[in-house]
Amino acid sequence: AQTVTQSQPEMSVQEAETVTLSCTYDTSENNYYLFWYKQPPSRQMILVIRQEAYKQQNATENRFSVNFQKAAKSFSLKISDSQLGDTAMYFCAFMKPTQGGSEKLVFGKGTKLTVNP
Amino acid sequence: DAGITQSPRHKVTETGTPVTLRCHQTENHRYMYWYRQDPGHGLRLIHYSYGVKDTDKGEVSDGYSVSRSKTEDFLLTLESATSSQTSVYFCAISGLTDTQYFGPGTRLTVL
Numbered sequence: 001a002q003t004v005t006q007s008q009p010e011m012s013v014q015e016a017e018t019v020t021l022s023c024t025y026d027t028s029e030n031n032y033y034l035f036w037y038k039q040p041p042s043r044q045m046i047l048v049i050r051q052e053a054y055k056q057q058n059a060t061e062n063r064f065s066v067n068f069q070k071a072a073k074s075f076s077l078k079i080s081d082s083q084l085g086d087t088a089m090y091f092c093a094f095m096k097p098t099q100g101g102s103e104k105l106v107f108g109k110g111t112k113l114t115v116n117p
Numbered sequence: 118d119a120g121i122t123q124s125p126r127h128k129v130t131e132t133g134t135p136v137t138l139r140c141h142q143t144e145n146h147r148y149m150y151w152y153r154q155d156p157g158h159g160l161r162l163i164h165y166s167y168g169v170k171d172t173d174k175g176e177v178s179d180g181y182s183v184s185r186s187k188t189e190d191f192l193l194t195l196e197s198a199t200s201s202q203t204s205v206y207f208c209a210i211s212g213l214t215d216t217q218y219f220g221p222g223t224r225l226t227v228l
Binding site for chain 2: 033035037043044045046047050091095097103104105107108109110
């Protein structure tokens, strides 16, 4: 079974600075997807970024980028120019795609990020 | 934003009563999921559906049942609610890209 570990329960960063959230996972699969989701105080789960394991290039979405190290099974999220609105829980998630169907997401326990003014 | 709604958004009920949560989508996506979120556990899959009348169990399915009679609706039923089912419940949908998009969540309290 796949597992996802987020080793930092809480982090804080000053506004406009850069912060990196860590995620490691365990799998024997070669083909899979990795995700970062953001959950602000509103409780809504919001997709931040997605990475396909077969792609060597790290995914980026505006101020959000990942460092995907497949051999090390590491998938960290970097937030540049942090903004107050980035304050949220961040969840790392793993998914193994199946032929003809979709699969469940396996979530880490989350990292609570606080951006300070 | 994906067109996903959940109802009710909040519910307080008593132990032993039946409860049904509804997830409604306007995206015509094939796959729908129910997760629960508890402190220290992240989100865990309860049940999922891969088509009308096609459902399967997730990792925490005991005490829950689901039904999907239409593409747009996925119902989660607690036949006899227990205090351990106090949680926040999320519905999610996915289509061809395999990316899952989540509804706003339902906070359920079982007294």
